[in-house]
Amino acid sequence: MEFTMKEVGFRTTLEYGELHVAGDEAHGFRPYQLLVSSVAACSGGVLRKILEKKRLHVKNMTIHANVTRNEREANRVEAIHLHFVLGGEGLTEEKVAKSLEVARKNCPIVRSVEECIRITETFEIKKGSENNDE
Template structure:
């Protein structure tokens, strides 16, 4: 990848398009947003793949990310807690949800790249149709 350094931002051209990065939200995506988004993108698509392989149709799925930053240590991210809200007609026991969550944590390459330097959790919660329509 090649990056161009500007006064208040860094940009790169990807096959999808131009990607501006900046600590100033008016100039581009903030680095921590992209970091968490990359983990969410990797783990979320992996979760969908796991459900597909288990022949569990997903009607709707959202991924929420809560994070903790340490302001005393360069504002580094120390914890990320993902919660997948999944709407499906299938039942999922707590044990199955824990097993799938563990599969996501162990097989997501982005999470595996950083899991030794921060706490990362992944939980799955089934939601009903009424809940997901209120979230939209």
């Protein structure tokens, strides 16, 4: 990856398109937003694959991410809590809980930051949820 300085922030071009990163969100995604997005999307993607391998169809998944930052230490990210809201067929509390444990162990982004950022997860299963998000 190569990043080029802009007037405010940086830009890079990736396979999907151009990414703008800046401390001021008027000029791009803030670095902490990308960090949290990486943790959430990686966790959700791995969880989805695990559930599919168990032949559990996930119709939709929403991940709420709550971030704790420490203003006294350069506003560093200290904790990320992920709350998964799942809809689908055959999902049970036990199956999702076990799958979430396996996902945590197999998500490369979580594994990369787990020594310095506390990651916690909870979930709920929405019955009768028919939303299909991209």
